[in-house]
Amino acid sequence: MTSTNPTLDLAGGASAPPAGPRPARRSSARAAETRRKWYEIIGLTTPAVIVYVMFVLVPMGFAFYYSLFRWRGVGPPTDYVGFDNYVLAFQDPIFIDALRNNAIIVFGSLLIQGPIALGVALLLNRNFRGRTLFRLLAFVPYVLAEVTVGIMWKLLLSDAGTVNAMLESLGLGSLVQAWLADLDIVIWTMLAVLTWKYVGFAIILLLAGLSNVPQELNEAAAIDGASWWQIQRHVTLPLLGPTIRIWMFLSMIGSLQVFDVIWVTSVPAVRSLGASATMATYMVDNGFFARLWGYGNAVAVILFAISFVAAVLFQRFLLRRDIEGAITRRAN
Amino acid sequence: MAIKRRATTFLALSMTTALLVAGCGGGGEDEAPAESELYKNPVTLTWWHNASQDGPGKTYWEKVAKDFSALHPTVTIEIEGIETNQLQRTRLPAALLSNDPPDIFQAWGGGEIREQVEADYLKDITDQVKDEVANIGSAVEIWQVDGKQYGLPYRMGIEGIWYNKDLFQQAGITAPPTTFDELNDAVTKLKAINVIPIAVGAGDKWPAAHWWYNFALRACSVETLRKASLENVFDDQCFVKAGQDLKAFIDTEPFQPNFIATPGQNDPTSANGLLANGKAAMELMGDWNKGTLDTVTEDQEALNKFIGWFPVPAITGSAGDPKAALGGGDGFACAKNAPAECVEFLKYIVSPEVQKGYAETGTGLPVAKGAEDGVKDPALKSILEATTSATYVQLWLDTAFGSTVGNAMNDAIVAIFAGNGTPEQVVEAMKAAARK
Numbered sequence: 001m002t003s004t005n006p007t008l009d010l011a012g013g014a015s016a017p018p019a020g021p022r023p024a025r026r027s028s029a030r031a032a033e034t035r036r037k038w039y040e041i042i043g044l045t046t047p048a049v050i051v052y053v054m055f056v057l058v059p060m061g062f063a064f065y066y067s068l069f070r071w072r073g074v075g076p077p078t079d080y081v082g083f084d085n086y087v088l089a090f091q092d093p094i095f096i097d098a099l100r101n102n103a104i105i106v107f108g109s110l111l112i113q114g115p116i117a118l119g120v121a122l123l124l125n126r127n128f129r130g131r132t133l134f135r136l137l138a139f140v141p142y143v144l145a146e147v148t149v150g151i152m153w154k155l156l157l158s159d160a161g162t163v164n165a166m167l168e169s170l171g172l173g174s175l176v177q178a179w180l181a182d183l184d185i186v187i188w189t190m191l192a193v194l195t196w197k198y199v200g201f202a203i204i205l206l207l208a209g210l211s212n213v214p215q216e217l218n219e220a221a222a223i224d225g226a227s228w229w230q231i232q233r234h235v236t237l238p239l240l241g242p243t244i245r246i247w248m249f250l251s252m253i254g255s256l257q258v259f260d261v262i263w264v265t266s267v268p269a270v271r272s273l274g275a276s277a278t279m280a281t282y283m284v285d286n287g288f289f290a291r292l293w294g295y296g297n298a299v300a301v302i303l304f305a306i307s308f309v310a311a312v313l314f315q316r317f318l319l320r321r322d323i324e325g326a327i328t329r330r331a332n
Numbered sequence: 333m334a335i336k337r338r339a340t341t342f343l344a345l346s347m348t349t350a351l352l353v354a355g356c357g358g359g360g361e362d363e364a365p366a367e368s369e370l371y372k373n374p375v376t377l378t379w380w381h382n383a384s385q386d387g388p389g390k391t392y393w394e395k396v397a398k399d400f401s402a403l404h405p406t407v408t409i410e411i412e413g414i415e416t417n418q419l420q421r422t423r424l425p426a427a428l429l430s431n432d433p434p435d436i437f438q439a440w441g442g443g444e445i446r447e448q449v450e451a452d453y454l455k456d457i458t459d460q461v462k463d464e465v466a467n468i469g470s471a472v473e474i475w476q477v478d479g480k481q482y483g484l485p486y487r488m489g490i491e492g493i494w495y496n497k498d499l500f501q502q503a504g505i506t507a508p509p510t511t512f513d514e515l516n517d518a519v520t521k522l523k524a525i526n527v528i529p530i531a532v533g534a535g536d537k538w539p540a541a542h543w544w545y546n547f548a549l550r551a552c553s554v555e556t557l558r559k560a561s562l563e564n565v566f567d568d569q570c571f572v573k574a575g576q577d578l579k580a581f582i583d584t585e586p587f588q589p590n591f592i593a594t595p596g597q598n599d600p601t602s603a604n605g606l607l608a609n610g611k612a613a614m615e616l617m618g619d620w621n622k623g624t625l626d627t628v629t630e631d632q633e634a635l636n637k638f639i640g641w642f643p644v645p646a647i648t649g650s651a652g653d654p655k656a657a658l659g660g661g662d663g664f665a666c667a668k669n670a671p672a673e674c675v676e677f678l679k680y681i682v683s684p685e686v687q688k689g690y691a692e693t694g695t696g697l698p699v700a701k702g703a704e705d706g707v708k709d710p711a712l713k714s715i716l717e718a719t720t721s722a723t724y725v726q727l728w729l730d731t732a733f734g735s736t737v738g739n740a741m742n743d744a745i746v747a748i749f750a751g752n753g754t755p756e757q758v759v760e761a762m763k764a765a766a767r768k
Binding site: 070072073074075076088155158159160161178180181182183267268269270272273285288289290291292295 | 417421422425428429447448450451452453534535536537540589590591592593594595599601734735736739740742743746747749750752765768
């Protein structure tokens with residue numbers, strides 16, 4: 001509203017007498033137009049803004065406030081300790097383990113899922129019989145509920161489970177492992193389960209990106225004598241850049257906040273020893289199970305800060321080209 | 333009040349009736365009806381318990397609520413069954429922080445009830461429940477804070493070792509072990525016939541931690557344990573001794589391989605499943621174990637035949653009382669501002685007839701005298717006898733010390749099981765957590 005008022009005053013006040021009626025009417029029409037636009041903006045965004053403020057910003061503020069207290073969730077928080085909870089977190093070797101595990105999952109997901117998804121997407125983008133079926137199969141794990149996936153893998157990977165039995169019958173008995181019990185292996189097991197679960201999402205995103213690559217460019221390249229591989233490398237891949245970067249962004253944020261699959265697949269003891277803990281499981285284990293509500297909130301704020309910084313850096317350096325258009329247009 | 337009423341009407345459009353009812357119930361808070369006004373005005377009690385899964389436990393509570401309403405038509409009871417972890421860790425603490433807690437809810441006693449009393453959440457029921465306290469006996473102490481009663485138990489039992497009589501016979505073990513030396517002997521004999529001597533659900537942490545609790549119970553005097561529960565002081569060397577004894581015991585390899593990832597109960601790969609299906613010979617567990625074994629067994633009849641129970645063996649020459657036992661129970665407490673009918677309902681729950689009916693469900697051991705006849709299962713009967721004859725019942729240490737110390741203690745004990753923790757680190761972790 002404030003931005004429309006000055007325009008109104010200028011039109012109706014000082015400039016009216018010399019300029020005559022016509023421009024005044026036109027500018028008041030424009031003002032009405034502006035006002036209508038603002039009503040639209042306010043009317044359409046208010047519900048979303050209210051929900052966002054109530055359920056995102058306000059709880060975030062509370063989380064930060066509570067994180068400054070030594071508070072076990074009984075009675076209101078009174079024992080103010082400043083940033084002690086944050087110091088405690090970084091002194092806890094299990095939290096450091098959780099940070100390391102999150103890093104493994106972030107980079108592991110990018111390095112493993114990326115190439116797999118790209119390869120499969122390029123393959124599924126070609127015409128062959130049963131393409132739809134393969135697309136569907138690639139996407140199925142992503143559609144399954146996290147808890148279902150967790151319980152399924154927990155049973156498959158148990159000592160007497162299917163995975164070990166299959167290795168045994170394939171004559172690969174030497175590869176049989178305590179997938180969920182060996183503290184050195186369990187985080188890689190988790191990474192494998194997460195890859196299985198989320199690679200379908202990357203494939204679908206990349207397939208959508210591929211459908212936006214104009215067929216003419218491929219044909220033009222083919223006429224110029226480029227091989228299928230050369231076309232993929234020099235035409236398709238560069239045009240797929242924005243999609244790949246968006247997928248990397250989503251994958252990174254998801255990996256930092258990963259909770260449910262790990263919570264269900266990996267037992268409490270293995271988590272509490274740090275072998276499979278992530279920041280999010282560490283937060284719940286400490287916040288609710290050890291009933292350290294102030295401390296749990298501090299961990300939540302750290303998790304938020306890390307995700308936020310990672311998101312901002314990613315946008316600043318890797319997504320800049322993709323969002324440039326939107327921002328520059330407005331600035332001009 | 334006008335504002336409150338209007339707000340209630342508004343919210344009722346989108347929220348559950350529970351909220352509406354609580355809003356109306358709020359009106360009675362200020363007046364605090366005298367004893368003589370009992371059952372004069374219609375009240376609604378909200379009741380949160382942890383029998384969330386369909387089964388005899390849940391069905392029985394529904395019957396109890398219905399029967400009570402039939403006896404006292406002014407009382408309506410609204411039940412919500414919530415899974416234990418969710419109830420204890422999130423739902424209940426959050427509800428108690430708000431102005432709208434349930435009227436009567438699950439209470440586990442020990443360190444937790446002490447914190448709740450300090451926050452002024454609970455109704456002091458000392459004067460109203462004198463008869464019930466006398467009838468239940470010393471078990472009620474777990475729901476006391478500074479000599480005042482804040483809740484009453486409906487289930488209580490000590491833990492011991494559940495074992496497979498057939499496997500014991502095959503291994504040539506003639507009588508259940510009464511000392512740890514005999515237990516070690518039994519372990520050797522069971523290994524010789526190629527069965528897992530003892531199943532432990534270390535994956536869930538607490539089933540492993542209970543082994544340490546029992547070593548602590550044997551190593552520490554009752555006085556030391558009382559002081560530790562009340563003041564969170566863990567300076568006595570006996571707590572280190574407990575860890576050393578545990579480490580020595582783990583080194584004899586009595587447990588199944590990769591126990592660190594074995595869950596405690598609820599699925600066939602769990603420690604429960606190993607015992608229930610004849611793969612393991614023993615498991616340390618509480619009185620509820622019969623019910624959980626039933627859910628994972630492949631052959632119910634065989635299980636009923638082979639399952640037996642004996643108390644945790646004594647350690648020769650240790651400082652603790654050999655007849656002391658670890659135990660725990662479930663109870664209910666009333667919120668500070670709950671109507672007076674809440675206490676009447678609580679008294680009804682622990683009355684001998686209702687307790688007898690509870691015992692008949694087989695989900696746990698009753699606490700009230702006069703309900704013993706309801707216990708039919710032979711294994712449960714032997715626990716009931718052992719509970720009555722125990723000289724001292726120490727509450728589960730993680731419940732007694734409160735969630736914060738309890739959780740840190742369990743984590744550190746699990747580290748000993750995993751081979752990367754020391755007995756000293758358990759005590760250090762407990763002390764550090766007490767300061768958090």
